[in-house]
Amino acid sequence: MPPQYQDLSQFHVPPGFRGRPAWIVQLWWIVEAVFFRNSPQALYGWRAFLLRCFGAKIGKRVIIRPSASVTYPWKLSIGDYSWIGDDVVLYSLANIRIGSHSVVSQRSYLCAGSHDINDIRFTITGQPIEIGDQCWIASDVFVCPGVKIGHATVVGARSTVTSDLPPAVIAFGSPAKPVRDRRPAMSAKD
Numbered sequence: 001m002p003p004q005y006q007d008l009s010q011f012h013v014p015p016g017f018r019g020r021p022a023w024i025v026q027l028w029w030i031v032e033a034v035f036f037r038n039s040p041q042a043l044y045g046w047r048a049f050l051l052r053c054f055g056a057k058i059g060k061r062v063i064i065r066p067s068a069s070v071t072y073p074w075k076l077s078i079g080d081y082s083w084i085g086d087d088v089v090l091y092s093l094a095n096i097r098i099g100s101h102s103v104v105s106q107r108s109y110l111c112a113g114s115h116d117i118n119d120i121r122f123t124i125t126g127q128p129i130e131i132g133d134q135c136w137i138a139s140d141v142f143v144c145p146g147v148k149i150g151h152a153t154v155v156g157a158r159s160t161v162t163s164d165l166p167p168a169v170i171a172f173g174s175p176a177k178p179v180r181d182r183r184p185a186m187s188a189k190d
């Protein structure tokens with residue numbers, strides 16, 4: 001018999017992994033499909049309300065596009081004034097924390113879940129993601145499980161963030177590496 005690496009007949013979600021009963025997960029996915037995704041773009045408060053009903057911590061004046069998706073809202077926290085763009089996936093199998101005044105641009109994927117590739121059962125795992133305040137995660141960025149991105153850091157388009165990034169740098173590439181410091185912004189003139 002050839003060596004075996006994964007046997008999906010043995011796969012199961014570990015007890016308590018979801019953080020809520022399976023029926024609440026299903027209910028959220030129905031609410032998301034019907035009321036969240038079909039809501040007019042301008043109804044940012046409505047989508048924040050729906051997420052809060054399912055346990056998310058959403059700050060004031062947070063902008064989340066209707067095409068964004070959240071796997072487990074009770075594991076999501078977003079600070080004041082932050083933006084979540086079109087087609088962003090917040091795959092919150094573990095906690096995802098996004099600070100205040102931060103932007104996650106379109107098609108980015110924050111992936112807080114994985115599988116144990118050394119376990120025949122291919123056990124599902126979760127590791128939290130933290131994005132600091134005043135960050136910009138540009139378009140189509142993949143953020144791996146367990147990654148922390150420091151305060152005010154910018155991650156360039158199409159990057160893959162496989163390990164922590166320090167505060168206040170511009171980083172890009174696959175894997176993303178800091179290439180220079182981010183200069184503090186001038187005060188607004190008007």
Ligand SMILES: CC(C)(COP(=O)(O)OP(=O)(O)OC[C@H]1O[C@@H](n2cnc3c(N)ncnc32)[C@H](O)[C@@H]1OP(=O)(O)O)[C@@H](O)C(=O)NCCC(=O)NCCS
Pocket residue numbers: 105106138139154155156157158159170171172173
């Ligand atoms: C990271 C970013 C902000 C840097 O902008 P910048 O400081 O103006 O950088 P530059 O365009 O001057 O590029 C500097 C160098 O970095 C490289 N570079 C810039 N962004 C890169 C990226 N995302 N991936 C790989 N290389 C990148 C450039 O090719 C250039 O290389 P070179 O010096 O060898 O020519 C920008 O490139 C970026 O990714 N913006 C995101 C845009 C976006 O997602 N928009 C949609 C949401 S509104």
